Amino acid sequence: MTQTQARTAVVFPGMGRFDFAGAGRFLVLDPYARARLASADEVLGFSVLERFHDEGADYSEYAQLAFLVSSLAAADRAEDRWGMRPDVCAGVSFGQKAAAAYTGALDFPDVVRMTAELARCEKEFFATEHTDVVTHAVYRVPDEEFRALLETMRARGEWFEVSGELDRGFFMVSLPEPRLDAFVRAVRDLGGYSMYTMRPPVHAAAFGALRRRAEAEVFARYRIGAPRLPVVSDADGSVVETAEAMRTMLLDTFDRAIRWPDMVASMVELGVGTLCVTGADDMFHRLNCTVRNFDVLAVNPKNALRPKPPAVRVRAAA
Incomplete structure (x- = not known):
């Protein structure tokens, strides 16, 4: 992969450890995050920021909501301040929810509701199933x-x-x-x-019952449309362009493993030369298979408020 290729992909990373100490300043001060938070608060009827501060343990409902907000706010900033205009979208694991909102497969209020409902669904499931x-x-x-x-x-x-x-x-x-x-x-x-x-735990065929429960109790209430950008599936690197495929991809996250090298290979084949990784991420933008193939621009809560382009930019190997 050379840096002459013009196509850009926006990548919403999977959720690692995410707490108020690491992301609170961004959520409080960034105007894009504040706008997203205001919309989420209106949908949910409570302050996401306050609950994240008070109760936002790793992977909790409120941490997930705050992670969603921060990922999309980072993309908003990348578009508005640094001219990101992606041709392709990808979401890894939890990042699929942000990808669904960004590509218009679901509107932002529905993604917020779905995120909260899925968090509760998973919590209830693992309270009695696969507890060890x-x-x-x-x-x-x-x-x-x-x-x-x-x-x-x-x-x-x-x-x-x-x-x-x-x-x-x-x-x-x-x-x-x-x-x-x-x-x-x-x-x-x-x-x-x-x-x-x-x-x-996540992404295992043994959790097929969770997939079926989420589909019946949560997904059935939402109309998922076709994405306005091609989306790369994290299960096998396939390109998702229809409403049915988008719905399947979102459900696959429960019982199919994620395969980032397959996603990288697919994006290379699509002619992507630059990745904009938007959201809290300490991993995907640094992986060897990522930096070997792309120029990488990382916009995250740690660097987004800097006055110049906040990239951790890595030149791809020629």
């Missing part, structure tokens, strides 16, 4: 040895699922929490590193 399962991220693991480790675990009858492939040697694995320490030790023995553990 977590999703753990590992990186810098040698691929062949790591896959051999997984085969050994499978041969012993241990349940697990690969919930995400983010880069070479970078995976997310869902497994029972009582097996986590042994798994971390095995990864360490391979020379790999542990990154973080997610509770509740």
